[in-house]
Amino acid sequence: MCADIDYLAQSECIRRHHQLFGNGGKRHLDLACGTGPHVRHFIDNGYQSQGLDINQPMLDIAKLHCPEAEFSLQDMCDFKVDEKLDLITCFLYSIHYSDGIEKLKQCIASAHQALNMGGVFCFNVVEKSMIVNNSFAQYQLEHENSQFTFSSGWDYCGEGERQSLKVSIEKTTDLISQSWQDEHPMVAVSFAELKQLLAPYFEVHMFEHDYEKILAWDGHSGNAIFTCVKI
Structure with missing residues (x-):
């Protein structure tokens, strides 16, 4: 089902976002990591990368792809890490798997708690309207x-x-x-609502859903990349 996804382009784009807005650290966690394709590319770019998912068979495959990485069976809406991170990613609109606004709030709070100061939480999202x-x-x-x-x-x-x-x-x-x-089942949220949820925790930057270029969100498109810096 994911045969046409360019995981390298996605990973490289978010790595550039992290270079622009991050704190220079290299500790990375991929939420809803699946079989680990994004984790693989971040490791190859020098990150200390790990993954998290609620599906153990997926994590078993991810460990084969990335034997040097740590993977944990956790819910991204309520997760904990042993050491603070510098970058948290959530690709493929997986942030919407937070089933309801309250769960989404928990996901945001968990990401904030897991990050070092100046760390980045980056994900893509769709505008419900x-x-x-x-x-x-x-x-x-x-x-x-x-x-x-x-x-x-x-x-x-x-x-x-x-x-x-x-x-x-x-x-x-x-x-x-x-x-x-x-x-x-997925959570539906507007960009305005999402910015309000993120505001107590992060400085929020919105970009066009384009993995080839870094372009500010034009205010009209219904898909966006959110790059959120811990404050």
Whole structure:
């Protein structure tokens, strides 16, 4: 499902953000790290990188990819670290897995507590008022003589703090097709609401959701990168 993601470009972009706004330290934690592709790139760039996820099978794979890293089975909304960090990342809109505003508040507070002064919390996020329901990203690939079609999209009723991520998978082998659908509960938040939640803890900088260039948010697009410096 993640075959078309450019993990290197994402990691390199956020590393540049950290160079611009960070405290110069190299201790890094990736929230919702999955199988560790971002952790791998940060290690290769000289960071003391570690990962956190709620899925142990994912962490087992991550350890194979990054044997020099530490991985912990924790909830990103209520996590603790042994030593203070200089950079915390959360890629692939995973910040929305904080199921509700109260959980999101806990995630922000946990990140603040885990960072050194001047440390950076960086993540990407979607503005709830600009979600287009039933607008799906779709791509295909071949694997072990089967054709897979993956699609995913946001779904939001237009009010409240709940949205969902709808995922569909279709597998075709020898002209026989199977399909699966899933729906993940996610927190819905506006950029204005999010800035208010972050304000007691961080100096907030907003950027366009572009991993090739560092551009200030234009005030109109519905996806953004938040770079938050601990105060």
